[in-house]
Each structure stands twice: as C-alpha cells, then as structure tokens.
Amino acid sequence: MVKLTVNGQPAQFDVDPEMPLLWALRDVLGLMGTKFGCGIAQCGACTVMVDGMPRRSCVTPVGSLEDASITTIEGLAVGDRPHPVQQAWIDEQVPQCGYCQAGQIMSAVALLEENPEPSEEEIARAMTGNYCRCGTYPAIRAAILRASGQETGPPAANASERTIDRG
Template identity: 55%
Template sequence: MSVEIEVNGIKHKIDAEPETSLLEILRDDLGLTGTKYGCGESQCGACTVLMNGFPIHSCVTQLSDAADSKIVTIEGIEKNGHLHAVQQAFIDEGAMQCGYCVSGMIMAAVGMLNRNPNPNDEEILMRMSGNICRCGSYPRMMAAIKRASRTIRGVK
C-alpha cells in the first residue's frame, strides 16, 4: 500500500502494509526518533504526536488511518531555532529526569494547549493522564504546562 502523509510540513510517500504503526514509520522509515516506543499498547503516551492537530498515540495508529493526514512530531515544533513555549517551559522547570517520556509529554501538552490555551488543573490531569513519567517528575511537568500556558496567553 502506498500512502501519502505530511510530517512536520514535508510530504512523504510511504510504501508499507496498511497495518504498520505510524510510530514505526516515523522512527524507522523517516528517522524521526524523537518519538519513543514505551508500550505499543496506547498506555504510556511516549509515542504521542499530533495528527491534524490532535494528540494521538502513534504506536496504535495504523498507517492506513494516517493517510493524507498532517503529522507533527517533537522534531517539528521548534521554529527557526526558537523552542515551542512548552519545550522552553520544560527546560525552565527542569521537568524531567531520564527524559524518555518528555517528547510524548510535550506533544500531549502542545495538543491540549492548541485546543485550550488556559486549561484548569482538572483538565490538565485529564488530558495528561495518558502519559507516564516513571521517574515521577509530574509536579514539575504540571508547573511547566502552566508556565507554557501563561507564555502562550502572554500573561506573567
């Protein structure tokens, strides 16, 4: 099967079985290894990317379902050398330990803030609870997401 997908603004033609996971296409075929494998079962969120603006788990998204969609990965949110507000906030809050979950965390947060730049605590918990940080940096990640929300809204 040949499928066209746009990844980080670049169109790609992918020849693979329709049930191939988007995660595998991104990591192995396109070399975008910032998106991580954590469980392959949509339980940990390490593989989160944006599909047409919405955060999805790429490990359980089949290539056929990604046809003609616009995908954004962690490699695609930095613009002209400027980090996305969420990336910068993760740095400013030191919101990680081993860092393996961070790509997925950031993409889930970007997807949430795209829809609602001012989520309350309850919404953050709901939207982010599909993402596991086994090192337990959750309090800092919460702080980073709130910081990014303020940056995006232009408030201090």
Template identity: 55%
Template structure:
C-alpha cells in the same frame, strides 16, 4: 507506498497500510524523537499530533492517517504552543531521564492549542495516560502552567 505529511513536508514510505505510524516514523523515516514505550497506547511515549490532536502512534495504522497533517516532536517547536511548552520544560528542568518527555510535550502542546488557560482538572485529563517513571508530574504541571501564562 504510503504518502503522508509530517511537520509540513510530504514524505513517502514503502510499508503495508497496517504498519503503525510509530514504526513508519522511526524505522522508515529516521524520526526517532517519537518513542516506543508500551505498544498498546497506554503510556503516551509515542504521542504525535494528527491535525492538532494528540494521538498514540503505536496503534494508529499509517493507512488511517490519510491526508491529515502529522506533527512530531521534531516539528512541534514550530507551533506557538509547542514552542512555549519546550521553553517552559527547559526553564523548569522538567526532564529527568527524558524517555517519556517527547510524548509529554506533545500532549501538553495539544492541550494548550485547544485550551490556552487550562485549570488543574483540564491538565490532569489531558495528561492522563502519559506515564513518567521518574515521577516528574509536578514539574510537568508547572511547565504547562508556565507555558499557558506565556500565551
């Protein structure tokens, strides 16, 4: 049995400690907003926050989480940066197919929480590795800039 804190709530799951956090979230806890993309931590679709830092949940064993707080796409809107990013995404119609967007939003929210006024270089660095097959990168960047202006 593993006990973890997700979006401010203590949760338990009966899994092996080496089970990736992604599968605990999706398969054991029914939190399907975090997506499976590549399984090798390269695409960013599975991005969640662990103590506010964007991490790839597909390669993070649940036993490595410990007492640290996990925030998923289902809970990021309760944070100031997350709420601003979600609003900007809607205002600018950032989403096309949407599959990667939970990971994109999580990466952007972590960036703005750490750096409220990022320049293009900081945005590029924070968002690198978050792949969007639809190519909405220009709208993603504009969404981050708009969310930063609202902060």
C-alpha cells in the same frame, strides 16, 4: 504507497499499510523523538499530533492516515527557537531520564491548543495516560502552567519543594 505530511514536509511510505505510524516515523523517516513505550496505547510515550489531535502512534496504522498532517516532537520548534511548551519544559527542568517527555510535550501542546489557560485540574485530566516513571508530574504541571502564561515565578524556583503527585 501512503502519502502524508510530516512536520510540514510531504512524505511517502511504501510500507505495509498496517505498520504502526510509530515505526514508519522512526524506521523509514529516521525521526527518533517519538518513543516506543508499551505498544498498546497506554503510556503516551508515542504521542504525536494527527491533524492537530493527539494520537498514540504505536497503534495507529500508517495506512489509515492517507493525506493526514502529522506533527512529531521534531516538528514543534521553529528554526532554532523551541516551541513555548518545549521552552517551559527547559525552564522548569522537567526531564529526568527524558524518555516520556516527547509524548508529554505533545499532549501538553494539544491541551493548550484546545484550552489556552487550563486549571491544574484540567491539566491533570488532560495528561492522564501519559506516564512518567521518574515521577516528574509536579514539574510537568508547572511547565504547562508556565507555557499557558499562568506561572509567573522564576523558572524552577520551587523545584526542590515539589512532591510527587500522580493525579
């Protein structure tokens, strides 16, 4: 039996301790926001926070997390109010297919908790390893800048002028 706190609530997992956290969250708790992408910690779709740090849940054995505090995409909002990063994602109209967005948002939250006013270069560096097949990287950067209070223009004002920049 592995005991954790998930999104502020106690949780117990009576599973093989080698089960990846991703599957414990999805299959045992029914938290479907965290996505399976690659299974080898390379794409970032499965990113969650473990004790405040971003972690790839697809390769993290649930048994290694006894008494840890896990935050998933479902745990960011406060009541009906989205987390500021989630609101910035909405304002900047970031998602296209949306599959990678939970992991992107979790990585952005971790970045802003560590560095509340990152430069575009720091954003690019921190978000490396979170892949978006739709190529919404410019919108992701704009949303992170907005969430940090550095973007002051109207939401998605220049969305049609963005070009794909993967770096």
